[in-house]
Amino acid sequence: MNDNVFPLGKEELLKAYRTMKTIREFEERLHVDFGRGEIPGFVHLYAGEEAAATGIMMHLDDQDRIASTHRGHGHCIAKGVDIGEMMGEIYGKTTGACRGKGGSMHIADLSKGMMGANGILGAGSPLACGAALAAKTLGHNGIGMSFTGDGASNQGTFLESLNLAAIWNLPMVFVVENNGYAESTSVDYATAVDSYADRAAGFGVPGVIVDGTDFFAVYEAAGEIIRRAREGGGPSLLECKMVRFFGHFEGDAQTYRGEGENEYNRENNDCLKLFRARVTEAGVVDGGELDAIDSEVLAAIDKAVEQAVAAPLPGAADLTTDVYVKY
């Protein structure tokens, strides 16, 4: 093996790969099962975007809080939410992270600092500012982080939050996941500026753009920004340019895409392929080690699905519980 030229140790490289692979296979499996009509409701898949969630979240611990989007499975997995609980939730079972009462769009695990996927675009930014405010007030060096897409970053909530975080100097990171499409609408149409980093600058918040398919670029940029936030340097924006492999939601015919666009992305913009190539070519990780992880991940997901399918559905008594702590 060659000397490690990467900013992460080998253990961590393998961990990064495992996380990304888990996200990928989780979403691929959902794609298949949803297509067979086995999943209730709606799912919005994160496949293709793994490097962003993973590269960022490796700098966070349970004390840091993230507010996610409707496309939250990747954020959940990268933040450490249990995939068995996630699958249970997607299936609407009592074993789910939210006891079946939230579903895919509202998976949360506050013990892991995951403030929830959110069905309202842009709603997470103020919430994460609140988390940052709490961290600052309570005096621990946790941060708040919100994820918004290229579309949601046009919401008033997002823009107001930039200003609020800046004037209060909150330990806050605004991650813009720019995959080029807000549902079916192109970012070129919907957003007047070419870069969200520029937009942030207009609000007094420094911003950085990275290639979201490059794990290492994300990891490095995120590390810098997060460290600054922790040290009292205030909020920043991290724009990750990326691609999503599937539609906005499962069932989306994706007629807004160009001819061969998905195939091109799978071939050229697959962050997992790019990661594998980099670490094996550098001779730091052996392909076989990654293959072993592939098998383990697939087995873990099989198991998660099996357990979710077998788990009980909530009953009538569960309908009216937990509306309040105490009414």
Place this chain on the structure above:
Amino acid sequence: MARNLSMKDAINEALDQEMSRDPTVIVMGEDIVGGSGSPGEDDAWGGVLGVTKGLHAKHGDRLMDTPLSESAYIGAAVGASTCGLRPVAELMFLDFMGVCFDQIFNQAAKFRYMFGGKAETPVTIRAMVGAGFRAAAQHSQMLTPLFTHIPGLKVVCPSNAYDAKGLLIQSIRDNDPVIFCEHKALYASETDVPEESYTVPFGEANIVREGSDATIVGYGLMVHRASEAAETLAGEGIQCEIVDLRTLSPIDTDSIVESVENTGRLVCVDEANPRCSIASDVAATVSQEAFSSLKAAPQLVTAPHTPVPFSPALEDLYIPSAEAIADAVRKTMAP
């Protein structure tokens, strides 16, 4: 020690005492300190009507002026409440709910349920409600029904200073999101208020006046109008019982039904507009729960189905009057 205190001062005292008792209580809102960053006085306003004046001197940075960004700072208060703080955010006028309602009804109200009971959202949102100040259509509404409709929210509206202090302390200590409504026309009203901290429980109405002929149910300013009506009616030999709801969600249905079972007559008074109001809600519930006790159809006395007018002559017609309430009672008494 007890002494007479205005509702405004009672609210101030509740905030002061809770902030002293619990370091996780923070208070935020537009101009609640006033003068932030400005060259003049610190604590320049203490809130647009002075309700939070003096708190900054005692509690410093735990009071934060906010920019004009309701969805951001109400959302921040909501998010912070799931992360170990106990924020009290002021939405200056409940009429402003339009610009931040998502954070209230889709986020705060639903976290506990959507997350399977694994979240607590102990945020209190204080807001002014009500007409009578000639503040016109966008600053005078009684939008309480919009909030009572939402599962996951609690809605509180005191009618007097004693209840205001106890209910606000209860709201802050409560672990669910609470919308605490302050009727601007009642800020100056005074009652005997203990110096010590105390609570008033949610879901417990107060019987402000006992009587056996008719039950009048109301909240906020309407309790006072109902009391005027009851005095007039007493002179006509009609004894009214007045139920001050105090909290609209949870609502004390048991006390209302108990009263109607005794009197047989119900008048619901509400400063809100008539469609889907608290008044219609109570009337429907009582009709279902105590139909056999009713000697007459329930009467609803509400504002009209209009925005709040500006001209004093019109605004005075808009707010339900004591005479309208008395008329409604007389109607239930008619053979």
Place this chain on the structure above:
Amino acid sequence: MSEANITPVLMPKWGLSMSEGVLVDWLVDEGAEITVGDEIMEVETDKIASAVEAADAGILRRRVGDAGETYPVRALLGVLAPPDVSDDDIDAYIAAYEVPEDEDDDEAAAAAYEFADTAAGRLRYASRGDDGPALVLIHGFGGDLDNWLFNIDALAERARVYAFDLPGHGQSVKAIEDPSLAGLTGALQAFLDTVEVNSAHLVGHSMGAAVAARLACDAPERVQSLTLIGAAGLGPEINADYIDGFVGAESRRELKPVLFNLFADSELVNRSMVDDLLKYKRIDGVQEALSSLATELFPGGTQSAQLTGDIDASGLNTLVIWGSDDAVIPAAHAQALGNASIEIIDGAGHMVQMEKASAVNALILAHIE
């Protein structure tokens, strides 16, 4: 002049904050012969409803007040006069009567309640009366100085009366450092020290009687006589349901039936009484204070303090008063002491000092002579 024979029947002043009352109903007709102590009318204030006992004897020549109407304190409600006084003279008397402009009232209103900063914390108290020996009234569990509202003024005619709120009660400090009999006795002592009363006649009710007795035994030089009303400390039995119910009640519905235990006449438990007690229970620290005291003084539903031996041994001049229908502490306990004067009052419950105030006042005044 025959006016000298006319005696007014007035709206009474109960306690320190009453300014008006409702004459609920007359209990006697015009022309009736009244003896002192007869119940002649029902009056209700926002705090309490009660029968008014006649302070004077005579023929009720005129009922001036109307049932259901509200009158200020000391308003003329009726006229007593012998038969030889003419109706015209009575009319003239009624027309001329003015509610006295009470200079006393302003002062009383202002200084109705005072606060003493004692070693046991800040205690609320009231004092009335200028002459005579010092007399201190000590309320019971969950009560306050207003429990004595029918007694303070009568006793103040012949004593300098003090009534105070124990720690954890009324408007005194709510935190009780030592929630035990010793702790409360210490508070009584601290109170006496602060108001500079060296020695006093002690009158205690229920738990307050045990406090008075404990101080009398520990520091007899501070106590001139002891009056124990419905007292704790004279036997093991106590109505545990009452104590538990009182401490645990969180709503009007839960508290009201519990309070029925306090009176022979449950009609006396009105909404105002229930609401005032709920407001008290909801003050920060009260729940803790009451629970601690209950655990300490009435563990497992029995009284932990047994003072009969000590009281007997002390040789103190002791009067025991009990309502025959006491549902909280059995009247049988009144017989426990070997050397006391014992008075059981028929038809009264645990709050005998309120239900039969005249009788109790007379007994106390006789005792302290």
